[in-house]
Amino acid sequence: MIENKPTFRKINDEEKEIVSFSIMNSFYDEAFGILRNYAFWIKDGKIREVFVVPITSDKILEKLPKTAYFAGIPFGSLWKSDFQLEIEGSKLLAPFSKKVIHVTTDQFLYGKPIFVENIGEITDEFRKGDTLIVFGRSNLHYGIGQAEIDSTEISAAKSNTVIIKGHKKRPLDRGWYLREGD
C-alpha cells in the first residue's frame, strides 16, 4: 500500500456551505434535486478536489480512504474559501444553469478566450463575474467560464473584446482532456 497519499473524506459542513452557495448563485434550485443522488467527497491535497459520488458507491468508498484516487464525478475544487466548478460539474448541472452562452468557434477548447465575435446565442442577460456554461455547435458542451463584461455591453463592444478568458492550466474547458493527455 502507498502511504502519505491525499485521503478521501466526506465533505464537512463548512465546505458544503461554500459549494452550495456557489451553486445557488449560478443554477436554479432543481440543481440541488439532482445532487440528492450523490454524496460529496473531498480529496485533500494542495487543492481540495470535490467529487460527487453516487450514493450507491458511498459504502465502498468509505472502505478506501487511503487508496482511492478518484471516484464518481470530478465536480470542482476548493481554494481556501472559494469553490470552482469544473468541466464535469458544469456538465452535470448545465440543464439547470441560469446563464448559458453558445459560441461559434472551437477556440475555447484550446484554452483560448471567447471574444464578442464568437458569440452565437445568449439565453439570458449576464453580469460581469457571472458563471456561464459554454456550448458550441450542435449543442455540444464546451465547458464553463466567468463573464468578463456585462451582456448589455456586447452590442457596443469591439469584436475582439473578451467575454470569457481561456484557462489552459485549469480544467474548465473540455480541451483539458487533450492537454492532460488521455
Added chain:
Amino acid sequence: MESTDNTLDVYELGNNLGYLNYMIERFVEMIGEEETVDLLKYNEKKLSKTIRLNSLRSPFERTKALLKKKGVVLRNIEYLPEGIEIIESDIPIGATPEYLNGYYILQGKNSMYPSKILNPKEGEVIGDLTAAPGGKTTHLAQLMNNKGNIIALEISANRCRSLKSNLARMGVINTIVVQIDLRDVCNLELEFDKILLDAPCSGSGIIASDPTRKNSKNLSDINNHHNYQVELLKKSVKALKEKGEIVYCTCSLEPEENEQVISEVIKESNLKLVEIGKLGEPALEQFLDQKFHPDLIKARRLYPHKTSGEGFFIAKMVKK
C-alpha cells in the same frame, strides 16, 4: 516453404521484416507456415482506426450523424453495435468536440470483446484490475448503464491520471479508481461479482501498432511475464466471490502467457472454464511439448490476420 521469385521463405520474410528468429519458429508451430506469412504481412499493414460509441453520453445514431456531418466515413462492425470503423476522415478523430464530450473513444475492435464477454450487470461489483488507460473500464460502465460499482485498480500515478481523464470525459460515474498494486487486491476486503484481468503482457498480438515488439523481447521476457501473470490471476481469483466470474485476457499470442497461465492456475483453484462463443478460434490444446487443460478449447484466440484487429487471447472462468 521454399523461396520462389514471388514468395519468400517464411524465416527469410521474418528476418527481412526485423523479427527475431524464435518468434517465427513459434508462430509456425502455432499456426503453420502459410498462416505465419499471412500474419507477418498483416502486421505490416496500418490497422484501421476503430471507435467505440458511448451510450452514456449520446445515442449511437446521433454520434454517427454528427461524425457523418463532418465528412467522416463510417462502417458498422458486425456483432458490435457500439463499434465503428473509420473508413475515411479529414479531421483528427481523437480531438473533435464530440470526442471531448465523450461521445466515443478510440478503441481497437478486438479489445471491445473482453468487457462484453465479462457481461457485467447493473448493480454488480466489478473489479477491473489493470484498468488504465480506461478503454475497457469505460466500456464496462457503459454495459452497466453506470449502475453498480466498478473498482478500477492502477498502481502508477501517471496512468491513474489518464484513467481519470477518460472516465470523466466518457461520463462514467460508477467507478472508484484505487491506486494500489493489483497483488494487494485482497487487502481492499472487497468481494467482486466479476473481475476483468487484462494482464500486462509481451504484446506479440499488437505488432501492427507496435513494431518494436518484433525484436524487443526474448523467451526469458515471456517467461517473466508468465510468472507475473500467474501471480496476478491467483490473487484475482482470491478476491472473487463464490460463483463469481473472471475474464482473463492478454494481447499476446504466446501460449506461456495464455493457455499455460490458465492451465497452471486452474489446477490449483476452484475455477471452471466456460464457453464464450465462436469468436476467433479455440485456444491451443498443446504447444511444443506442453499439453494444456482440456477445457481450454473453451477459451478463444483472436489472430490479427484472421480477425482484422489486435491479437487477443480471452478466457472466462467461474469460481466454483
